[in-house]
Amino acid sequence: MISIKNLTKVFLRDPIFDNYSAEFRAQRVCVEAANGLGKSTLFTLIAGVDRAYQGKILFDNKEYKEPQKVVALASDAIVFPDFLTAQQVLAMTMKSWNCAMPDELISVLQFSSFLNTRVCALSSGNLKKLQLINAIMRNTPYLILDEPSAALDTASVHKLVEYLNTSTNQILMSCHDPDVFMQIGFEHQPLFAE
Amino acid sequence: MLHYYHYRLRAFKAELRMLGKQLEQFTLLVSAMFFIYLPSLVMGIFFGLGKLVESDSVRLTLEVSFGFLLMQSLLIQTIKSGILDSHHRTFHHTLLSNRVHKFIADHSLLLLSHLLFLAAFVMAVSMGWANLMKAPQLLMFMGAQFALAVLQLYRPKSAFLSLCVALGLVYIVNSVMVYFLTILAVMAVGACIKPRPTHYKVAAISAYGFWTQLVIEQPWMVLWRIGMSTLTYWCTMIIVTERPDLSSYYSLMALLFNLLWWSSLLLDTNKQVIVHRGFWQSLAMLDEMQHSQYLMVMMCTTVAWLIGVLLFGMGVFEISILLVTPLMMLAIVKRPKSLALVWATLVIGIMLSKVLFG
Numbered sequence: 001m002i003s004i005k006n007l008t009k010v011f012l013r014d015p016i017f018d019n020y021s022a023e024f025r026a027q028r029v030c031v032e033a034a035n036g037l038g039k040s041t042l043f044t045l046i047a048g049v050d051r052a053y054q055g056k057i058l059f060d061n062k063e064y065k066e067p068q069k070v071v072a073l074a075s076d077a078i079v080f081p082d083f084l085t086a087q088q089v090l091a092m093t094m095k096s097w098n099c100a101m102p103d104e105l106i107s108v109l110q111f112s113s114f115l116n117t118r119v120c121a122l123s124s125g126n127l128k129k130l131q132l133i134n135a136i137m138r139n140t141p142y143l144i145l146d147e148p149s150a151a152l153d154t155a156s157v158h159k160l161v162e163y164l165n166t167s168t169n170q171i172l173m174s175c176h177d178p179d180v181f182m183q184i185g186f187e188h189q190p191l192f193a194e
Numbered sequence: 195m196l197h198y199y200h201y202r203l204r205a206f207k208a209e210l211r212m213l214g215k216q217l218e219q220f221t222l223l224v225s226a227m228f229f230i231y232l233p234s235l236v237m238g239i240f241f242g243l244g245k246l247v248e249s250d251s252v253r254l255t256l257e258v259s260f261g262f263l264l265m266q267s268l269l270i271q272t273i274k275s276g277i278l279d280s281h282h283r284t285f286h287h288t289l290l291s292n293r294v295h296k297f298i299a300d301h302s303l304l305l306l307s308h309l310l311f312l313a314a315f316v317m318a319v320s321m322g323w324a325n326l327m328k329a330p331q332l333l334m335f336m337g338a339q340f341a342l343a344v345l346q347l348y349r350p351k352s353a354f355l356s357l358c359v360a361l362g363l364v365y366i367v368n369s370v371m372v373y374f375l376t377i378l379a380v381m382a383v384g385a386c387i388k389p390r391p392t393h394y395k396v397a398a399i400s401a402y403g404f405w406t407q408l409v410i411e412q413p414w415m416v417l418w419r420i421g422m423s424t425l426t427y428w429c430t431m432i433i434v435t436e437r438p439d440l441s442s443y444y445s446l447m448a449l450l451f452n453l454l455w456w457s458s459l460l461l462d463t464n465k466q467v468i469v470h471r472g473f474w475q476s477l478a479m480l481d482e483m484q485h486s487q488y489l490m491v492m493m494c495t496t497v498a499w500l501i502g503v504l505l506f507g508m509g510v511f512e513i514s515i516l517l518v519t520p521l522m523m524l525a526i527v528k529r530p531k532s533l534a535l536v537w538a539t540l541v542i543g544i545m546l547s548k549v550l551f552g
Contacts (some may be wrong), residue, residue, distance in 0.1 A: 049472040068476050081404070083411035088399045095400065096477040117391075157406040 001025050002046060002119075002142065002172065008053035009041060016041050020055070026187040028164075028171045030178045033191035039174040040077055042191070043144045046172070047073035059142060074128075074135035075146035082120035086111070086130050089119065093134050108159050109133065124151040132160065145173040149180070169170035198289050202279060202299040206307075209276030220534040223376040239310070243317050247329045256364045256373050259335055259534075261428060263360055266310045267353065268421050270343050271414060277303045304343055311339045334336055334374035341381045352384025354417070401442060401479065401486040408466060415462045416494075419455045423498050426451045427505055434506070445506030446548060449515045452502055452538050457519060460526040461533070463487040488523060495519050511548050518544075 007020040016038040022029070033039050044050040046057055048067030056063055059070055080089050094101060106112055109129045114122060122130060128151045130156065135143060149157045157180060165184040175181060178188070215222075225232065242258050249255045276279065278300060286296055305311065314336050318326055326332065346353040359380045360373075367373045396403040396408055409416050430448040434441040467474065467483050474480040499516050506512075518540055525536040 044472065047476065049475045053473075066478055068478055073476060075472075078476050079470055080473055081405070081408075081466065081470050084399070084404075084407065085393075085530065088395065092399050092479075095398075096479060110413075186407060 003058040005056040007050055008046060009053040014183060024172055025188060028186040029189050030181060031174050031191050032188055037191055039191055040146050043073055043075055043146050044077045047071045047144055049073060049078060059141060070140050070170045071142040071144060072135040072138040072140040073144045074131040074148060080119045083118060085116050085118050087115040089130065090134060097138050099138050102133055105133055105136055105163060108163055109156055125153060128152055134145060141169050141175060143169050143171045145171065147174055149175055149177055195295050198295055199299055202303065206276050206277040206303050208406060223534040223538045224238045239313050240317060243314055246335055247332050252368050252370060255370050259362050260364050262310055263357060264421055265425060266339060266343065267346060267357060268348050271309055271418060274347060277307060300347060304347065310334060314339060331370045331374065332369065333369060338374050338377050345381050345385055349384055349389060352387060352408055353391060356381045356384055401482045405486065405490050419459065422455045423452055427502060428551055446511055449499060449512055450541050452498050453495065453515055453519060453522060456498050457491060457522040457526060458486065458533060459491045459494060460523055461530055463491060464527055491523060511544055511552060514544060
């Protein structure tokens with residue numbers, strides 16, 4: 001369970017979250033909100049990528065100094081160095097978190113032939129795949145996927161859904177076309193309660 | 195097609211304006227500090243070209259030629275993306291049915307902005323045809339200047355290799371014409387070799403592996419600093435030979451310039467830390483990346499300082515430059531816009547101390 005307590009996040013003087021509280025209890029949650037309301041921002045805060053906020057973010061009632069140890073995030077907000085190859089990016093993640101190369105996932109998403117491609121040369125679909133692989137490979141207790149199906153072809157989306165169905169971690173995601181994810185037990189939860 | 199040429203000129207001007215904006219504060223400060231030397235700098239260029247036309251020493255002529263070629267490479271690299279309009283290169287294809295226009299525009303803008311070539315051209319015109327025939331090396335030099343500049347636009351690796359050959363030949367060849375003919379031949383071969391995308395990958399990518407890979411991918415950020423340090427030390431050596439009584443001041447100034455070139459490397463590395471902040475955070479490597487960049491830049495600055503000290507000698511004030519390096523680095527990271535101001539303050543402080551207590 002991920003709990004947000006009294007979160008305040010200000011961006012250029014405009015508060016995106018003002019004393020915001022929420023609880024994400026379900027094992028698989030699809031966070032819903034219109035564009036620009038702060039889903040991606042919230043995800044970066046939960047994942048510990050952005051630390052400039054006030055309030056508390058708890059994981060099963062426990063606050064982490066380094067949340068990225070338990071949360072992996074796949075999002076456009078994490079900009080990979082564009083001159084590295086996909087393999088080098090994944091190698092850095094392997095080294096940082098002592099995890100193995102996710103050969104199965106790479107194969108499932110048909111990404112093998114792009115491992116030696118530089119990030120700057122990846123198509124938007126393949127860049128999304130790299131983000132997903134880079135996050136999922138860590139096998140953290142909490143996984144956050146920001147628009148996982150954006151730019152992916154239909155076949156890849158179905159393969160991703162099948163793969164996620166085998167995972168046991170808590171997954172938070174945002175998606176504007178969530179039907180296919182609902183089939184594997186994702187529950188809708190609005191970003192802001194009614 | 196006139197609209198295309200208009201567009202290229204506008205794009206070039208826009209890029210120059212942006213560059214000017216980036217360097218505004220720095221240019222202003224340096225001009226204010228050294229404005230009395232600016233006419234001497236222009237005169238120095240023509241003095242150097244004069245040495246090329248008429249000199250008793252072949253070695254000196256070759257050294258001057260190489261110095262000019264190196265300097266022009268640094269200048270052109272700075273405005274290369276403006277000349278080529280690199281960011282919108284694919285857009286050109288939507289306007290053109292023939293690539294010739296693109297090359298004409300490229301070369302016209304290159305000539306327009308190639309100040310050292312224009313200076314040589316002015317000199318050649320002022321000499322007149324009869325005198326020019328007596329000094330054909332100037333024409334060869336101008337040919338080398340233009341060829342190297344064109345090579346730099348389309349075949350940067352060949353241009354770099356040609357510069358290395360040019361440097362090596364200074365110490366081997368004892369004829370000016372042979373020197374230029376060899377360089378031109380090397381450049382001609384370099385132009386014919388199609389660039390092959392080579393991609394060297396650092397085996398184990400870590401914090402330092404990342405910086406190594408960055409330098410491999412963007413070698414210019416280190417190469418121009420090596421070039422500037424070489425030119426700074428080389429010019430200082432010439433001045434020190436001419437005015438040994440002022441050598442301690444000039445050598446100190448050279449080390450201060452060196453501090454500026456190398457500590458500003460932090461601007462490039464810190465950009466990588468900031469732009470990919472989320473990525474480093476996600477790997478819990480943000481602190482490590484920050485520390486490693488400080489260490490790397492400090493190491494480069496120290497090595498360049500050490501070379502200067504070995505060339506010109508060491509004293510209390512020379513050591514003080516090394517001691518203020520962390521201060522300079524801190525200013526660059528915390529307030530990059532204050533880089534010129536901090537450097538200028540350090541220059542004034544150290545030079546004033548030297549005058550008062552040295």
